[in-house]
Amino acid sequence: MIRAENIYKSFEENEVLKGISTEFFPGKTNLIIGRSGAGKTVLLKLLIGLLKPTTGKVFFDKVDFFSLGKREVRNIRMQVGMLFQASALFDSMTVEENIRFPLDMFTNMTWKEKKDRVNFCLERVSLGKVNDSYPSEISGGMQKRVGIARAIVLNPKYLFCDEPNSGLDPKTSIVIDELIHDITIENNITTVINTHDMNSVMEIGDNVILLYQGQIAWRGNRDDVLHSDNEVLHDFMFASPFLQQLRDSALQK
Amino acid sequence: MFFKNFLFHMGRYTMMLGTSFSRPEKSYMYYKETMRQMNDIGIGSLVIVGLISIFIGAVTAVQFLYQLDGTLVPVYYIGYIIRDSTIIELAPTITCLVLAGKVGSNMAAEIGGMRQKEHIDAMEIMGVNTAAYLIMPKVIAALVVIPMLVAIAAFVSVIGGYLAAVPTGLMSDAEYIQGVRAFFEPFNVIMMFVKALVFAFLLTTISCYQGYYVRGGSIELGQASTNAVVFSDIMILLADYIIAVLLTG
Numbered sequence: 013m014i015r016a017e018n019i020y021k022s023f024e025e026n027e028v029l030k031g032i033s034t035e036f037f038p039g040k041t042n043l044i045i046g047r048s049g050a051g052k053t054v055l056l057k058l059l060i061g062l063l064k065p066t067t068g069k070v071f072f073d074k075v076d077f078f079s080l081g082k083r084e085v086r087n088i089r090m091q092v093g094m095l096f097q098a099s100a101l102f103d104s105m106t107v108e109e110n111i112r113f114p115l116d117m118f119t120n121m122t123w124k125e126k127k128d129r130v131n132f133c134l135e136r137v138s139l140g141k142v143n144d145s146y147p148s149e150i151s152g153g154m155q156k157r158v159g160i161a162r163a164i165v166l167n168p169k170y171l172f173c174d175e176p177n178s179g180l181d182p183k184t185s186i187v188i189d190e191l192i193h194d195i196t197i198e199n200n201i202t203t204v205i206n207t208h209d210m211n212s213v214m215e216i217g218d219n220v221i222l223l224y225q226g227q228i229a230w231r232g233n234r235d236d237v238l239h240s241d242n243e244v245l246h247d248f249m250f251a252s253p254f255l256q257q258l259r260d261s262a263l264q265k
Numbered sequence: 266m267f268f269k270n271f272l273f274h275m276g277r278y279t280m281m282l283g284t285s286f287s288r289p290e291k292s293y294m295y296y297k298e299t300m301r302q303m304n305d306i307g308i309g310s311l312v313i314v315g316l317i318s319i320f321i322g323a324v325t326a327v328q329f330l331y332q333l334d335g336t337l338v339p340v341y342y343i344g345y346i347i348r349d350s351t352i353i354e355l356a357p358t359i360t361c362l363v364l365a366g367k368v369g370s371n372m373a374a375e376i377g378g379m380r381q382k383e384h385i386d387a388m389e390i391m392g393v394n395t396a397a398y399l400i401m402p403k404v405i406a407a408l409v410v411i412p413m414l415v416a417i418a419a420f421v422s423v424i425g426g427y428l429a430a431v432p433t434g435l436m437s438d439a440e441y442i443q444g445v446r447a448f449f450e451p452f453n454v455i456m457m458f459v460k461a462l463v464f465a466f467l468l469t470t471i472s473c474y475q476g477y478y479v480r481g482g483s484i485e486l487g488q489a490s491t492n493a494v495v496f497s498d499i500m501i502l503l504a505d506y507i508i509a510v511l512l513t514g
Binding site: 118 | 293294387
């Protein structure tokens with residue numbers, strides 16, 4: 013479990029996060045949603061430790077992350093997988109080398125063990141025979157899958173995804189969402205997803221927080237979304253008249 | 266403001282070096298990366314260094330012949346002047362200035378590109394000491410390979426001088442070889458390698474620094490690449506003067 017406690021973050025005069033306290037649960041897909049500029053990415057970077065809060069704490073299973081020394085931070089990070097918005101695959105490496113990189117860096121596995129693990133992860137994300145391709149030679153959706161494969165190769169306890177659906181068509185987005193959701197449940201991972209895709213909220217939103225102007229404006233799960241009377245949530249989720257009509261008809265049914 | 270900026274960058278540069286030279290997570294990965302860098306810096310720069318060196322030697326020969334024409338200085342001195350000027354100054358300095366342009370800008374762009382494409386963040390989150398993994402192999406590779414390139418440059422320059430002076434009939438083969446073998450001072454070779462090592466360290470660390478802390482988009486990346494070359498060149502010339510004062514004083 014990951015717990016954020018009273019997080020404040022400012023960049024010079026600009027206060028981006030104002031007292032965020034929340035929990036992210038294992039075995040669930042925890043979503044951080046909100047409009048652009050709401051502070052989602054800053055919160056995610058704080059949770060991973062790429063940024064430090066102005067005040068506040070982040071706990072990884074009761075361990076205060078920002079009180080740790082370099083070595084302990086590294087130990088925690090080895091339990092973390094991350095899927096980046098643009099996948100962040102290393103261009104100079106093949107797909108196999110990308111996925112194998114954490115194994116090469118942190119394990120003493122034999123070459124065959126690594127190969128088997130890479131193939132297992134590739135199969136898990138439904139990719140085959142792309143081992144020797146370079147990231148530039150595969151599609152955006154495939155790159156995301158490779159990113160997921162690399163993120164899970166060390167069996168992480170925590171998985172962070174930054175806008176996993178950005179740049180993908182709706183169909184592929186659903187496939188990626190379902191893949192993340194299934195992997196989360198299979199391995200009891202604490203997954204935190206930063207998204208503004210309302211399809212993701214309705215498909216895999218086990219635990220959702222909505223950020224608005226640096227604060228949590230709403231929290232719940234996908235089943236609560238339709239029935240909530242929170243105005244900020246409505247403005248965000250059902251932004252267009254078409255979506256509002258859809259919501260109204262769904263509620264009437 | 267300038268002084269504050271200078272202190273800020275010096276402090277951050279020193280801290281980066283401190284982080285860069287820490288124990289590797291996996292020696293084999295660092296070794297592999299170092300070998301790749303040696304290939305990129307060494308083999309990748311061989312042609313340009315060779316080409317420049319030939320012309321340095323050739324131009325030095327032709328111009329000194331012109332300057333010494335009609336004087337009482339013996340012609341064989343040309344070989345001696347070419348040998349010592351290339352060993353002491355031209356080979357290490359010109360080679361490293363050229364490498365700052367070629368290798369330094371490439372390093373800044375490579376690391377800066379990785380920063381902008383979140384590759385560095387990805388490695389950080391995995392638990393990799395990115396400063397060490399991305400910078401240390403480059404510095405070690407440069408410290409090994411650049412002195413070799415400088416030695417080759419010095420050798421090729423002497424050949425360049427020969428090609429410009431002897432086949433063209435400006436001086437005889439025997440005179441040139443006599444000059445090249447005259448008044449040889451082995452300490453000059455040591456000075457050449459000291460310069461090569463210092464310049465190699467400066468050009469790689471400054472370039473990596475520029476790339477590692479790049480922010481923004483393509484314009485900032487271009488600026489970082491340019492800064493890598495400009496600051497490396499300035500520091501190389503400054504270090505050249507300091508080494509000259511210290512080792513010849």
